[in-house]
Amino acid sequence: MTSIAAPRLSLLLNWYANPYHTPVFMAHHLGFYQEEGISPAIMETTDPSDVTDLIGQNKVDIALKAMIHTYAARAKGYKVISTGTLFHEPPTGIIFLKSSGIKGFDDIRGKRIGYIGRFGKIMIDDLARRAGIESGAYETVRVGMNVTDAIIQNKVDAGMGIGCFQQVELEQATGKETGILRVDELAGLGCCCFCSILFLVHEEYLAANQETVRRFMRATLRGTHWTLENPDKAYELLCDQIPRLRTETFRKIYVSCLPYFSRDLVNVDRDWDKVGLYAQQLGIIDDAMDNSSCYTNEYLPERPYSTFQPIDGAYISELKAS
Amino acid sequence: MTSIAAPRLSLLLNWYANPYHTPVFMAHHLGFYQEEGISPAIMETTDPSDVTDLIGQNKVDIALKAMIHTYAARAKGYKVISTGTLFHEPPTGIIFLKSSGIKGFDDIRGKRIGYIGRFGKIMIDDLARRAGIESGAYETVRVGMNVTDAIIQNKVDAGMGIGCFQQVELEQATGKETGILRVDELAGLGCCCFCSILFLVHEEYLAANQETVRRFMRATLRGTHWTLENPDKAYELLCDQIPRLRTETFRKIYVSCLPYFSRDLVNVDRDWDKVGLYAQQLGIIDDAMDNSSCYTNEYLPERPYSTFQPIDGAYISELKAS
Secondary structure, three states: OOOOOOOOEEEEOOOOOOHHHHHHHHHHHOOHHHHOOOOEEEEEEOOOOHHHHHHHOOOOOEEEEEHHHHHHHHHOOOOEEEEEEEEOOOOEEEEEEHHHOOOOHHHHOOOEEEEOOHHHHHHHHHHHHHOOOOOOOOEEEEOOOOHHHHHHOOOOOEEEEEHHHHHHHHHHHHOOOEEEEEHHHHOOOOOOHHHOEEEEEEHHHHHHOHHHHHHHHHHHHHHHHHHHHOHHHHHHHHHHHOHHHOOHHHHHHHHHHHHHEOOOOOOOHHHHHHHHHHHHHOOOOOOOOOHHHOEOOOOOOOOOOOOOOOOOHHHHHHHHHO | OOOOOOOOEEEEOOOOOOHHHHHHHHHHHOOHHHHOOOOEEEEEEOOOOHHHHHHHOOOOOEEEEEHHHHHHHHHOOOOEEEEEEEEOOOOEEEEEEHHHOOOOHHHHOOOEEEEOOHHHHHHHHHHHHHOOOOOOOOEEEEOOOOHHHHHHOOOOOEEEEEHHHHHHHHHHHHOOOEEEEEHHHHOOOOOOHHHOEEEEEEHHHHHHOHHHHHHHHHHHHHHHHHHHHOHHHHHHHHHHHOHHHOOHHHHHHHHHHHHHEOOOOOOOHHHHHHHHHHHHHOOOOOOOOOHHHOEOOOOOOOOOOOOOOOOOHHHHHHHHHO
């Protein structure tokens, strides 16, 4: 009765547990973390805007957050660093019902546009400036990640979200046709890398726990590969862990998210350069910031994974049998 | 761009955000925490069994967990202490569909019974011993808090849950008649206080943050009173924050949970004594444990709340107007 458990690794998701977190839940459920001798406790946030503060104040060990927020956190003085990419370039933009009459970005005039947090508003205002839309011609409303609910509740006419998530959700919930105005197209970015979801750690935590982080990334990569190789089974196992995801809407979201899992978890130099420039243009960071402080691929298994452990056959047989 | 945010208070719920957490979400949304100068970041757990480790290892500032787990944590050597009660004596027991043929506890023979975590299994085995049911006559299956899903997926025939939560959920999901075998009745406890949900802190955190904890408890009590005085409005505000709770099932769960919010957040001496004895009988703690180390009411506003701040009229007018 007096044995204290092994130290837990606290892992904070960027939102509630959802299909794009499947690789982490697979690594957890299939024992890949355990085999590495680590014991993550996976937590969800009820407010995505809290995550930057919590990892920036070193109150959680590893957290998920988008690339643009990582720049913003560094600019704020938070010593956070990305050790890898979970979800790569999900299509991100202003989501709407076609019945709203929105066809192009010009149509946001007179509309209420939902945004997630501070940087979402900055992005919308920047797009409006680029499009020559007079400020004050549209209204912005903070809705967090809950743009689908905000549209359904008629709190906004459209809002920022991810094509493979909130757009699918909106279509499912309303049974109506939806559209998305992609930020990357409007801003001429060529990719939605600003929205790629990364694994962040605090520099102090990393310095003291290098081997733990290495093990975490290795097991998570195994979880990713397992997900990609067993997509239907992975969704079933996800639902066993988080039963509220066992709905037709979440199944569709899951399938839509599958193409965006990073195959190798690598931080892509080109993306960091591009998003760094974008963040400067948005005024989120100044041009003195060196992005080499923002990320590292040092904790990922060596490519082409010569030391990579194959999936344990026992697990698969067990799963097939069950 | 270089201003670091105020230190955040990390608050870990005992499960996913759900209707019985409404007082906390009201205190958050209505600015009661902010008025106290504190800034909680509310996190959910994806595995309720993780919470004891995280608060016991001082990795989160405040956590919610049941009374029986608080005893178990102390027995494990974790220096956790309850500073108040959120949810008081929710009816807890073995939940089933009447179509399973279960009528009384004797009927668990030959059945698969789901349990939440380690102590749930200990309780079921104890009840069986009390009822003279031979060990091996039934099967136990760990299902976490997801007993409803486990019954629907035919992984178990019945399982431990809360009457005002999983039983309501099971009835809603199946449209069938359900039943509950209450642990307190079977074990002769006279109350379900072992399942009361408490606010836990680590002793080290408490020693260094007494005023913060005091402010947190005061604001949470305001959130409780606001919930009880504005139940319909509180549910609406909860759904604005956590839109997935905007379903008929969660509305029914919410209404069913309302009677169990602690009115004063007090740790009830009688309950601690009773559950301490029960925990001894279950072999979770030894009889040398002094329960005065497990809880304190020192951080609650003085009763009868002579210094208690009335709800700010401005908020209510604003809400009525919106």
